[in-house]
Amino acid sequence: MLPSNVPDEETLNQVISEFTTLFEQMLDTGAGAGPYAGRILMTILLSNEPLTQKDIAAKLGISVSTVSRNIKLITDNPPLIIKTKIPNTKEWQYEKRANTPVVLLSGMILSFINILRNNVSPMTSALQRMGNLSKELRERAETKRFHDTLENLLSATKIMLEELDQLLVSFQAQTS
Numbered sequence: 001m002l003p004s005n006v007p008d009e010e011t012l013n014q015v016i017s018e019f020t021t022l023f024e025q026m027l028d029t030g031a032g033a034g035p036y037a038g039r040i041l042m043t044i045l046l047s048n049e050p051l052t053q054k055d056i057a058a059k060l061g062i063s064v065s066t067v068s069r070n071i072k073l074i075t076d077n078p079p080l081i082i083k084t085k086i087p088n089t090k091e092w093q094y095e096k097r098a099n100t101p102v103v104l105l106s107g108m109i110l111s112f113i114n115i116l117r118n119n120v121s122p123m124t125s126a127l128q129r130m131g132n133l134s135k136e137l138r139e140r141a142e143t144k145r146f147h148d149t150l151e152n153l154l155s156a157t158k159i160m161l162e163e164l165d166q167l168l169v170s171f172q173a174q175t176s
Contacts, residue, residue, distance in 0.1 A: 016046070036062065036070040044074075044081050050093035052086070106171040113164050116157050123154045 024038030043059050044051060051059075053067045060067075071094065074080045081094050130138070130147050137143055 016042070036060075036066055037073045040067060040070050041074045041080060044094050045096050047095070050084065050095040052091050052093050054091075056094070106168060109164055109168050109171065113161060113168065116161050116164070120154065120157055120161070123150060123157065126150060127154065 020039060020042040022038075023042050024035040026038065039060055039062075040056055043056055053064050053071065056071075057064045057067045071083075075083045075094070080097065082097050083092050083094055085091075086093055127147070127150055130143070130150075133143070138147075
């Protein structure tokens with residue numbers, strides 16, 4: 001009797017489903033794209049051939065208009081997939097870029113950099129305000145611990161930003 005591949009197929013389908021959910025959440029949270037952009041992106045990434053909007057809609061069980069609205073989010077900035085006009089038709093086909101993982105990671109790094117940068121100023125401001133506290137309050141053990149923690153966090157954030165900036169430059173060089 002031959003061994004069954006069902007558990008392996010189930011595991012593979014489960015992993016694909018989990019990864020698709022991650023893409024949905026990432027594009028929804030990071031780009032405000034909604035869940036369909038992530039599903040569309042994963043459908044194209046997993047395809048071995050270019051797909052039309054009709055193909056994608058059929059695979060996902062959604063309308064062509066939903067595909068049309070959402071596909072712009074993954075073909076524009078940064079372009080995660082390639083959009084090519086089908087000769088002698090009004091249709092386009094979509095396929096994965098060779099460097100889609102690099103582009104996707106670059107976008108994620110840029111989002112994280114922006115989050116960190118948005119928090120540097122408030123942390124710096126909080127440290128400055130702590131300097132205005134009375135001497136008695138500044139010398140309390142819990143105030144010193146909080147000040148040191150905030151200072152270390154700010155310092156680590158600045159170091160992380162420098163490292164992420166360098167990483168982003170490296171990733172962007174790969175996409176050129």
